[in-house]
Amino acid sequence: MSRKQYSLRRTYIGRLPQGADLLEGITKICKEENIKIGKITAIGAVKKAVISFxxxxxxxxHNIELNQEMEIVSCIGNISLLNGQPFVHCHIVLADNQGRCFGGHLMLGTEVFACELIIEEFEGEPIERVYDEASGLNLWHPALILME
Known part of the structure; x- marks a missing residue:
């Protein structure tokens, strides 16, 4: 087994405009900059959100719609390729006005109130997602399994 190593190539730091769709905005940047492998972190707030389990x-x-203002406590994800195109996979934790947290897979329909975003692009061989029969998900290629 050989483990792949990556180094930092470029870092993008900025914010998304109010009213933007969080997932769509991140995906658009990745496609425009042709980012094939990377890491995403974000904080801020949303007007409403769609997460899934x-x-x-x-x-x-299964989608969960949160039709309320919430804080982005944490949003972290990765960028790889799916069918040759940049694919953003993010998980998000959101807090309501009582501090209760809701988390899951970030979905389209999450409307930004304010969002500070960092995208780190890595140097190295792109990672392709492939269908995994056991999980039913498009996961990183089996060659990337770190242990046997």
Whole structure:
């Protein structure tokens, strides 16, 4: 087994405009800059959000709509390739006005109030997502499994 190593190539630091869709905005930047492998972190607030939970038995996502103002406590993700195109995979934790947290897979429909974003692009061989029969997900290529 050989483990792949990557180094930092470029870092993008900025914010998304109010009203933007969080996932769509991040994806647009990655496609415009042709980022094939990287890391995403973001903080801020949203006007409303759509997150999802992956049901491991049914092998499908179930969306949860949060129609309220919330703080982005944490948003972290990665960038790889799916069908040759940059693909953004992010998880997000959001807090309501009582400090209760909700988390899951970031989905389209999450409207930005304010968002400070860092995208780190890595130097190295792009990672392609492939369908994994056992999980029902498009995961990083099996060659990237770190241990046997």
């Amino acid at each position: 992956y049901d491991q038995i049914e092998k499908k996502y």
